[in-house]
Every structure is written in C-alpha cells, then in structure tokens.
Amino acid sequence: MSAKTWIPTPARPAPANTVGFVGWARENLFATKLDSALTLVCAALIIYLLDVVFGWAIVDASFSGEDRNACLKQVQGACWPFIDAKLGQFIYGRYPEMERWRVDWVFALGLIGLVPLLMPKVGFKRANVIFMLGFYPLFAFFMLTGGRFGLAPVDTSDWGGLLVTLVVAVTGIVGSLPLGILLALGRRSELPIVRALCVGFIEIFRGVPLITVLFMASVMLPLFLPDGVNFDKLMRCLIGVALFASAYMAEVVRGGLQAIPKGQYEAAAALGLGYWKTTRLIILPQALKLVIPGIVNTFIGLFKDTTLVLIVGLFDLLGIVQLHFTDSTWATPETHITGYAFAAFVFWVFCFAMSRYSIFMEKHLSTDPNQ
Amino acid sequence: MQIFRTLCVGFLGLAAANLLAMPSVQAAGKTLEIVQKRGHLKCGVSQGLPGFSTPDNRGKWTGIDVDFCKAIAAAIFNDPSKVKFTPLSAKERFTAIQSGEVDIIARNTTWSMHRDTALGVDFPVINYYDGQGFMVRADLGVTSARELDGATLCTNQGTTTELNAADYFRSNGMQYEIVAFEKADESVAAYNSGRCDAYTTDHSALYAQKLKLSQPKAHIVLPEIISKEPLGPLVRQGDSSWNDLVRWTHYATVAAEEFGVTSKNLAKMKLSSNPSIRRLMGLDGSFGANLGLSKQWAVNIIRSVGNYGEIFERNVGVQTPLGIERGVNALWTKGGLHYAPPIR
Numbered sequence: 001m002s003a004k005t006w007i008p009t010p011a012r013p014a015p016a017n018t019v020g021f022v023g024w025a026r027e028n029l030f031a032t033k034l035d036s037a038l039t040l041v042c043a044a045l046i047i048y049l050l051d052v053v054f055g056w057a058i059v060d061a062s063f064s065g066e067d068r069n070a071c072l073k074q075v076q077g078a079c080w081p082f083i084d085a086k087l088g089q090f091i092y093g094r095y096p097e098m099e100r101w102r103v104d105w106v107f108a109l110g111l112i113g114l115v116p117l118l119m120p121k122v123g124f125k126r127a128n129v130i131f132m133l134g135f136y137p138l139f140a141f142f143m144l145t146g147g148r149f150g151l152a153p154v155d156t157s158d159w160g161g162l163l164v165t166l167v168v169a170v171t172g173i174v175g176s177l178p179l180g181i182l183l184a185l186g187r188r189s190e191l192p193i194v195r196a197l198c199v200g201f202i203e204i205f206r207g208v209p210l211i212t213v214l215f216m217a218s219v220m221l222p223l224f225l226p227d228g229v230n231f232d233k234l235m236r237c238l239i240g241v242a243l244f245a246s247a248y249m250a251e252v253v254r255g256g257l258q259a260i261p262k263g264q265y266e267a268a269a270a271l272g273l274g275y276w277k278t279t280r281l282i283i284l285p286q287a288l289k290l291v292i293p294g295i296v297n298t299f300i301g302l303f304k305d306t307t308l309v310l311i312v313g314l315f316d317l318l319g320i321v322q323l324h325f326t327d328s329t330w331a332t333p334e335t336h337i338t339g340y341a342f343a344a345f346v347f348w349v350f351c352f353a354m355s356r357y358s359i360f361m362e363k364h365l366s367t368d369p370n371q
Numbered sequence: 372m373q374i375f376r377t378l379c380v381g382f383l384g385l386a387a388a389n390l391l392a393m394p395s396v397q398a399a400g401k402t403l404e405i406v407q408k409r410g411h412l413k414c415g416v417s418q419g420l421p422g423f424s425t426p427d428n429r430g431k432w433t434g435i436d437v438d439f440c441k442a443i444a445a446a447i448f449n450d451p452s453k454v455k456f457t458p459l460s461a462k463e464r465f466t467a468i469q470s471g472e473v474d475i476i477a478r479n480t481t482w483s484m485h486r487d488t489a490l491g492v493d494f495p496v497i498n499y500y501d502g503q504g505f506m507v508r509a510d511l512g513v514t515s516a517r518e519l520d521g522a523t524l525c526t527n528q529g530t531t532t533e534l535n536a537a538d539y540f541r542s543n544g545m546q547y548e549i550v551a552f553e554k555a556d557e558s559v560a561a562y563n564s565g566r567c568d569a570y571t572t573d574h575s576a577l578y579a580q581k582l583k584l585s586q587p588k589a590h591i592v593l594p595e596i597i598s599k600e601p602l603g604p605l606v607r608q609g610d611s612s613w614n615d616l617v618r619w620t621h622y623a624t625v626a627a628e629e630f631g632v633t634s635k636n637l638a639k640m641k642l643s644s645n646p647s648i649r650r651l652m653g654l655d656g657s658f659g660a661n662l663g664l665s666k667q668w669a670v671n672i673i674r675s676v677g678n679y680g681e682i683f684e685r686n687v688g689v690q691t692p693l694g695i696e697r698g699v700n701a702l703w704t705k706g707g708l709h710y711a712p713p714i715r
Contacts, residue, residue, distance in 0.1 A: 068582070068692065076585065085428045086428060088428075088429075088430075089426065089428070089429075089430050093430065094426070094430035097429065155455070157455070157457055160430075215462075215463075218463060219462070219463050219466045220466075222466065222470035222472060223466065223469070223470055310418070310460075311460060311462075312460070312463065313418065313457065313458050313459050313460055313463060315418075315458070319418075322419070323418060323419040323425075323426060323458070324419070324426065325419070326419035326420055326421045326425040326579070327419075327421070327425050327426065327427060327428075328421040328422060328425070328579060328582060328691065328692040328693050329427070329428075329692060331421065331579065331582035331583055331692065332582065332583065333563065333583050333584060333585045335583070336556055336583070
C-alpha cells in the first residue's frame with residue numbers, strides 16, 4: 001500500500017484584472033465611480049497642460065536667430081535664441097569674458113569636492129571636509145576676485161547671474177549652519193548673558209524681513225561709515241544673508257535639541273562627559289538628524305531668497321534675466337515669458353536636487369528598522 | 372531696560388551727528404581731482420531701461436545715459452572706457468550719490484524741485500525731455516489724446532502716471548476709467564489682450580513697451596505729451612566746478628550738433644574758419660582749462676560718443692528698434708528744446 005501524498009493543486013494565477021497594469025489601475029485609479037471621474041478629469045488636465053507647454057516650448061518656439069526678428073512669428077512660442085545669446089550673461093554676469101575660465105574652475109572644483117562629500121559610501125571624509133572648508137573657499141576667493149598670483153582683479157560689481165546666486169547661497173548655507181547651531185545652543189544655555197544675547201540676535205533677525213536687512217546693509221551702512229570707507233556691496237550682502245539665515249537655522253536646530261529626551265543628557269553625564277563632549281557626541285548627532293528636513297527647507301528658502309539681492313543693485317540669476325529684458329534688440333512679447341521660464345527651471349533644478357538629497361540622507365541615517 | 376534706552380539714544384545721536392556732518396564732508400568740492408586720481412569715473416545707471424542704460428549680449432552697457440558718462444570720461448581722460456557703471460535701484464540712487472559711491476548718476480531721473488532742493492543733489496542739465504503719452508490701437512481711429520473721451524486706460528499703480536492721467540482727463544472734461552497694475556509688464560499684457568483702449572506711461576517707455584506687443588505695427592503713440600519729465604544726470608550738491616563739467620559735457624554735444632560737427636567729420640572741421648567751431652574744438656581760447664580739462668576736451672567727447680544727434684539716433688532714434696522721433700528733443704533750431712549757451 002503505497003502512501004498517498006496529498007499534492008495540492010498549483011495555485012491558479014490571480015485574476016487577470018487584478019495584476020499588472022490593469023490591476024494596479026483598477027485598484028488605484030478606478031476603484032470607485034468618484035475615483036474614475038477624478039482620474040479622467042486629472043488625465044485630461046495633464047494632457048491639456050502638456051500640450052500647452054509642449055506647443056509653447058517646442059512646436060511654436062523659435063530656436064535660432066540673432067535678434068528679436070527671430071521671435072516675431074505669427075504663432076508665438078518660446079524665444080530660445082534670447083536665452084542662447086544671453087547665456088553667458090546669465091551664468092557669469094558681466095564677469096570679463098577673458099576671465100570666465102576662472103569661474104569655470106571654481107564651479108568645477110566645487111563640484112569635484114562636493115559630490116564625493118555628499119556620497120556616504122566614498123571614504124576620505126576628513127580630507128574632503130578639510131579640502132572643501134579650508135582650501136576651497138580660499139581658492140574660490142582668490143580665483144574670483146583676482147588681484148593676486150598674476151590674476152587680473154575683477155570687481156564684484158561685475159559679477160552676476162548664476163555666479164552671484166551660488167556665491168550668496170553657498171556662503172549663506174555654509175555660514176548659517178554652524179552659526180545657527182551655536183545660536184541654538186546659546187539659546188538653551190544656562191548662562192544668562194549668553195542666552196540673552198542669542199535670544200536677542202535671533203528675535204531681531206527673525207523679526208525683520210530679509211529685504212530690510214539687505215537694505216540696511218547697502219543703503220544705511222555707508223551713511224554711518226566715515227567718508228571713504230566703503231566695503232564691498234557683495235560682501236555686505238553675504239554677511240546680511242548669512243546672519244539672517246542663521247537666525248532661522250537656530251530655531252530649526254533648537255527644535256531638534258528639544259526633541260532629545262532628558263535621559264540622553266543624563267546618560268552622557270553618567271558616563272562623565274562634559275558639556276561640549278555631550279553636545280558633540282550625543283546630542284547634536286541625534287538632534288541634527290531629526291531636523292534634516294527643516295535644515296534643508298531653510299537652505300531651499302535661502303537659495304530662493306538670494307533673488308532679493310536685486311534690491312541692492314546686485315544681479316543674481318533672476319535679476320540679470322530681468323535686466324536683459326530691457327535690451328531692445330530682444331524685446332518681443334515672448335522674451336520675458338521665456339526668460340522667466342528659464343530662470344524658474346534653473347531654480348527648480350537646484351531646489352529639487354537639494355530636496356531629493358535630503359530625503360536620501362534621511363533614509364540613510366535612519367536607525368528605525370521599519371523604514 | 373535703562374541700558375537699552377541709553378544705547379538707543381546713543382546710537383540715534385551718533386546717526387544724527389553723522390547725517391548732519393555729512394554735507395560738510397562731502398562739500399569739499401574736489402570731485403574732478405578724486406576722479407582723476409582714481410583713474411576712472413564711477414557712474415550710477417539704471418537697472419535696465421531700454422535706450423537709456425541696458426546691457427547688450429556681452430554685458431556692455433549701452434544707451435543715452437551710458438553715453439553721457441562715457442562722454443565725461445572722454446572729456447577727463449580722453450578715453451571713454453574709463454567708466455565703471457554701477458546699476459542702482461530707484462530707492463538707493465540718492466544714497467549712492469550722497470555717500471560717494473558714485474561720482475555721477477545718469478539714471479533717467481526726473482528733475483523736480485523737491486529732489487533738487489531737499490535731497491542734497493544738483494541737476495546740472497537736462498539731456499532728454501520726456502513726458503507722459505498715450506498708445507492706442509491704430510484701428511481705433513484715434514489721432515489725438517483729446518479724442519479719448521470714455522476710454523479705459525492701462526497704467527502702473529501708485530505712480531505719478533496715474534495722477535497725471537487723472538489731471539489731464541479732468542481738465543479736458545473727459546470721462547475715463549483707469550485699470551492699474553503693479554508692474555509695467557502686467558499693464559502691457561493687459562493692453563495687449565485688449566483689456567483697455569489706451570496704455571499710458573512716459574513717452575520713451577511707450578516705445579520700449581510697444582516692442583513687447585504681439586503686433587507692434589498695429590499700435591500708434593499719440594502726439595500729446597501731458598506731463599513734464601525732464602531727465603538729466605545728477606551730482607552731489609556743493610561742487611560747482613564738477614557741476615560745470617557735467618553741464619558743459621552735455622552742451623558740447625549739443626553745440627557740436629548745431630554746428631554740424633560729428634564724430635566722422637572732426638578732421639575736416641578742424642580746418643573750419645567758423646569761430647564758434649574753432650572755440651568748440653579748442654583751437655581758440657582756453658575753455659577746457661577753465662573746466663580743469665585739456666584744450667581738446669570737446670573734441671575728445673565728440674570723437675568718442677558723437678554729437679547729441681548721433682547719441683540720440685544711435686540709442687533710441689528711428690533706426691533702432693525703439694524708433695523714437697526727435698520731437699522735443701530736437702535742437703532749438705529745429706523746433707525742439709535742446710539749446711546750448713554759447714561757448715565763448
């Protein structure tokens with residue numbers, strides 16, 4: 001008698017309408033009548049918008065030409081020759097054309113230093129940080145301003161476009177993070193004078209708009225300074241932006257500090273760690289990790305706020321695009337729309353990249369096994 | 372609290388003392404010397420205004436106001452490139468000139484009594500006569516602003532433009548409706564889409580905005596000018612000799628046009644026996660020396676930027692995209708307002 005083993009019948013494939021794209025669509029897009037209606041409306045909207053954008057940016061657009069005549073077609077679309085002709089201006093501003101290689105070098109070296117720094121898997125972090133925070137700023141400063149090592153001096157009033165946007169944003173970002181951390185620690189300090197100073201600083205800078213800070217720096221400051229003393233306008237803006245951003249950064253970091261349970265401090269104290277060691281080894285690593293979204297949010301806000309430097313006569317990317325709208329050789333109905341679209345796209349690329357990197361970092365640093 | 376109050380009072384006092392002390396510091400009256408020593412002129416221009424100061428594809432500034440500064444540099448250094456242009460926003464321009472950040476501002480600034488008397492600046496001369504005008508669709512059949520009764524006007528919010536239009540319509544007993552926008556681009560777009568019958572702003576700007584319409588040729592600028600906007604350079608108050616230099620730089624270009632001296636016929640004109648031309652060219656008298664310049668000062672100006680007519684035609688004239696007629700900016704001999712006192 002042979003033992004009969006029970007062999008289950010092989011599982012049948014799931015019904016065709018629950019797997020693959022059809023299944024996914026049934027579940028996610030057409031689950032109920034309302035869902036179906038919403039899906040159809042949204043799809044129609046998306047197709048319509050894509051059609052409009054595509055038609056404007058590609059089909060009806062002008063792609064080559066030397067002046068406004070190229071963009072004066074019957075059906076009007078984007079005026080790309082304007083961007084093409086002005087691209088050098090948009091990136092470098094009035095930085096002398098013969099010296100633009102210097103800016104390229106600064107951009108390139110910045111990229112070379114930054115990319116491995118941002119990738120957690122690449123080693124040599126210490127050397128990399130020393131390179132980016134020690135050597136690179138000096139390199140960029142001497143390369144861009146010139147006047148030494150046989151480089152022709154270039155006045156900061158000739159800088160413009162993306163160069164100014166990046167200089168202001170990067171200085172603001174690099175300056176505001178450490179300053180913000182110190183201010184946040186100071187605000188929670190038990191030393192009354194330190195605390196009062198930090199609270200005062202933060203509240204004053206958060207209480208006024210950035211435009212006011214820039215305006216004070218550029219318009220009022222020269223009146224108070226003795227005659228002849230006049231320090232660089234860009235420098236004044238850099239300091240203004242960095243101080244302003246650090247006040248916001250301080251509040252973001254403080255949020256992280258407050259989220260650390262008291263037990264962490266007590267445990268550190270039990271191990272015999274002093275204030276600075278506790279802060280550096282126990283508190284800050286946890287606190288900063290918690291507030292990465294907030295920090296990046298501040299960075300993104302700061303990046304976009306750089307456009308305000310236009311008010312003091314510096315031309316960032318948006319400012320220089322707007323400036324070139326006034327060139328009557330390119331004045332057409334489409335010029336400013338194209339210019340704004342271009343500026344928006346560049347800003348979006350930078351902000352989106354920062355946002356994605358922040359999400360990546362959050363996941364990478366997360367110690368939560370459920371994520 | 373007490374400390375805070377003391378600090379505040381101290382700070383304000385310091386600021387006030389600084390402000391009060393300023394005129395005496397600035398009134399030294401040595402601008403020309405400072406400029407010569409520095410080796411270049413510092414000139415404040417606009418943040419982009421078509422035909423007056425605007426950068427080309429390579430970032431070089433061009434325009435009437437830019438040429439004005441180049442002319443001064445040519446008069447001082449015999450080299451029009453010795454100018455550093457600083458773009459200034461409308462708000463910071465007066466501080467920039469007071470604090471010495473720039474030597475001269477050529478930023479299409481309207482000469483008004485308040486600015487001349489209250490802001491510590493001087494307007495040496497008018498280099499462009501502007502004024503508010505109207506643009507309408509050609510097929511509307513309107514040929515004069517007097518026929519705009521009942522019209523809807525597009526303009527910018529909170530500017531004198533709005534008030535001028537109101538005054539004009541009221542004093543002529545006409546009905547109107549104003550649609551005001553925050554930015555010039557918005558007003559033009561609204562006018563372009565047929566939201567209003569007429570667009571009103573300064574005459575020179577009308578021509579610039581016209582280029583942004585989908586069919587520029589279907590629109591006309593009406594001849595009436597309803598307000599006075601005399602545009603000119605401005606300098607710090609209290610330096611008369613610098614004031615003179617700026618004023619006569621402009622008059623040299625106007626006189627040159629009057630006498631038919633251009634950047635191209637300079638060599639021929641040097642042989643002229645006309646005493647007025649000889650004085651302008653520095654062949655007779657010592658007019659340059661009185662300004663602290665060389666005898667050739669006017670020749671240097673004309674060689675670099677041309678006479679007033681050339682400057683006008685090159686930047687805003689009928690051959691340029693702007694296509695502005697000379698109109699009131701013609702010489703007095705041709706029915707315009709530009710009149711140079713005699714060089715003698």
